[in-house]
Amino acid sequence: MLKLHLFTQKALLLCTALLLLSACQLTTVNTTYGEYYLTLQQLSPQQLAEEVEKQQTYAAQQPPSFEYDTYDPQIKLLLLYSLPKSPIYNSFNAKALLNQLKTEGDNAAFAHINPSEQAFITLLRDQLNQRLLMRNRLLAQQQAQKKQALEQQQQLVEQVQLLEQIIKQLKNIEQAIDKREQ
DSSP states (O other), X not given: OHHHHHHHHHHHHHHXXXXXXXXXXXXXXXXXXXXXXXXXXXXXXXXXXXXXXXXXXXXXXXXXOOOHHHHHHHHHHHXXXXXXXXXXXXXXXHHHHXXXXXXXXXTHHHHTSOHHHHHHHHHHHHHHHHHHHHHHHHHHHHHXXXXXXXXXXXXXXXXXXXXXXXXXXXXXXXXXXXHHHO
């Protein structure tokens, strides 16, 4: 009797574990955008290129609608634009797409995602803003350095011209002295 009771408990435990595992597998089919981004980081360049092509195809096939599912490929493209090792990495395009998704249909693209997903998208927006801000600062710094280098170059050209004039004047003086001595 005790053996039958232990067997029943083990069988029940095994069935419960199998149910939990199958439930976990069902929930992993719908990965979060954070999980998707982490998965992208593990892909090879070839796999990334294939994923880009797949998401671009899905996004192009979506009919214009304000339903959440229609935005999924665009959000995934946003993540692909944001991933530095992606073949389509471009902070400007990522930010533009994010802004477009934020304005479409009263924020419909993000209306149905859970708070942690919204936090991830907000973090992504902040990161993109920082990247673009840093890029703009770097460009401004490079332009200032270029301007300064051009100014220094112009000053050097003016100094060379002044020195050439002085040399010419000294040669004229030398020739005048030579003529007097003769």
